[in-house]
Amino acid sequence: MKLTGFELRRISMPLVSPFRTSFGTETTRDVLLVRAVSTEAEGWGECVAMSGPLYSSEYVDAAADVLRRFFVPALASVDSAVGVGPALSRFHGHRMAKAAVETAVLDAELRAENRPLARELGAVRDRVPCGVSVGIMDSIGELLDAVGGYLEQGYVRIKLKIQPGWDVEPVRAVREQFGDILLQVDANTAYTLSDARHLARLDPFDLLLIEQPLDEEDVLGHADLAQQISTPVCLDESITSARAAAAAIRLRACAIVNIKPGRVGGYLEARRIHDVCVANDIPVWCGGMLETGIGRAANVALAALPGCTLPGDTSASDRYFRTDITVPFTLDNGHLPVPTSGGIGIEPLEAELAAVTTSTEWLPL
Numbered sequence: 619m620k621l622t623g624f625e626l627r628r629i630s631m632p633l634v635s636p637f638r639t640s641f642g643t644e645t646t647r648d649v650l651l652v653r654a655v656s657t658e659a660e661g662w663g664e665c666v667a668m669s670g671p672l673y674s675s676e677y678v679d680a681a682a683d684v685l686r687r688f689f690v691p692a693l694a695s696v697d698s699a700v701g702v703g704p705a706l707s708r709f710h711g712h713r714m715a716k717a718a719v720e721t722a723v724l725d726a727e728l729r730a731e732n733r734p735l736a737r738e739l740g741a742v743r744d745r746v747p748c749g750v751s752v753g754i755m756d757s758i759g760e761l762l763d764a765v766g767g768y769l770e771q772g773y774v775r776i777k778l779k780i781q782p783g784w785d786v787e788p789v790r791a792v793r794e795q796f797g798d799i800l801l802q803v804d805a806n807t808a809y810t811l812s813d814a815r816h817l818a819r820l821d822p823f824d825l826l827l828i829e830q831p832l833d834e835e836d837v838l839g840h841a842d843l844a845q846q847i848s849t850p851v852c853l854d855e856s857i858t859s860a861r862a863a864a865a866a867i868r869l870r871a872c873a874i875v876n877i878k879p880g881r882v883g884g885y886l887e888a889r890r891i892h893d894v895c896v897a898n899d900i901p902v903w904c905g906g907m908l909e910t911g912i913g914r915a916a917n918v919a920l921a922a923l924p925g926c927t928l929p930g931d932t933s934a935s936d937r938y939f940r941t942d943i944t945v946p947f948t949l950d951n952g953h954l955p956v957p958t959s960g961g962i963g964i965e966p967l968e969a970e971l972a973a974v975t976t977s978t979e980w981l982p983l
């Protein structure tokens with residue numbers, strides 16, 4: 619496959635409702651899509667970086683800049699997805715930008731040979747159970763209405779965003795109102811080890827996990843916290859690679875891992891993290907970054923891997939967007955179907971993509 623160039627396409631996707639976490643509130647996604655053009659096929663990748671460096675150090679303008687000035691020029695002699703990582707290995711970090719361009723090349727390569735991404739990754743399911751992430755709300759009542767609505771839609775697992783001052787009470791209220799539903803929480807690094815006794819107050823609520831309670835660099839702190847609470851600790855922001863996953867598991871810093879291909883540099887590394895976790899009997903699940911149907915399609919393929927034994931944040935398109943840029947993913951009895959055609963198995967709809975496009979840039983090789 620001969621690559622001829624890449625398009626950087628910026629789109630603005632308004633959210634159906636504000637999504638509040640411990641690090642801020644999202645109302646519109648400023649998304650960077652990457653289109654790989656080769657002599658045989660085209661492919662798409664979605665960069666999951668947010669508008670500001672609040673989830674991690676990456677942000678979307680920086681991703682566009684590093685792709686334009688460093689990553690795309692470095693791919694001139696690359697002719698397959700497995701060559702992208704090595705060609706970019708001399709550049710530090712910017713894993714979300716690396717993931718977007720690697721996925722675009724992978725999609726093009728697999729489409730050219732009509733090979734579905736799910737089969738390539740080793741999927742063992744043709745549909746995946748879906749969880750949903752629920753933001754911090756202004757009141758317990760508003761939270762209970764939102765959770766009730768998602769349960770009615772069929773979501774099989776509820777994840778609550780928490781932060782100091784919004785944790786035990788919301789969890790208690792959801793447990794009291796909805797009984798023994800699958801329930802977990804995500805702190806996005808909002809606590810410190812000195813909060814251990816407070817976080818132990820979540821133990822009676824039989825949560826599936828508590829996600830990333832401490833700073834992403836405090837792996838030892840998570841190991842200490844895991845000794846002081848009974849809720850299983852799940853890591854998200856800390857797990858940037860298979861190597862980081864192996865170290866965190868060896869240090870007993872996590873009992874569960876949230877895999878996000880954008881966070882770790884792409885689907886090939888995501889598969890490697892999956893394999894490290896499976897080898898250590900650590901359950902994994904596919905996390906989300908409010909992806910459009912492009913990223914969502916590839917995430918659903920990952921969620922179909924054998925080690926993904928917990929429902930992921932692979933919600934339907936309408937969880938975040940009134941109109942997706944692809945044929946929308948719709949929940950069917952709490953599940954999403956795994957795409958079966960070549961590559962990621964979906965492509966942007968021309969009119970819908972044009973309607974949200976804010977800029978496009980062609981980078982020839």
Ligand SMILES: CSCC[C@@H](NC(=O)CCC(=O)O)C(=O)O
Pocket residue numbers: 637639644673750751804806854905906907908909931932933
């Ligand atoms: C804007 S918050 C994005 C990161 C967050 N993602 C979610 O909560 C799931 C979002 C989704 O459903 O895609 C996480 O830390 O897991």
Ligand SMILES: [Mg+2]
Pocket residue numbers: 804806829830854855876905
């Ligand atoms: Mg998380």
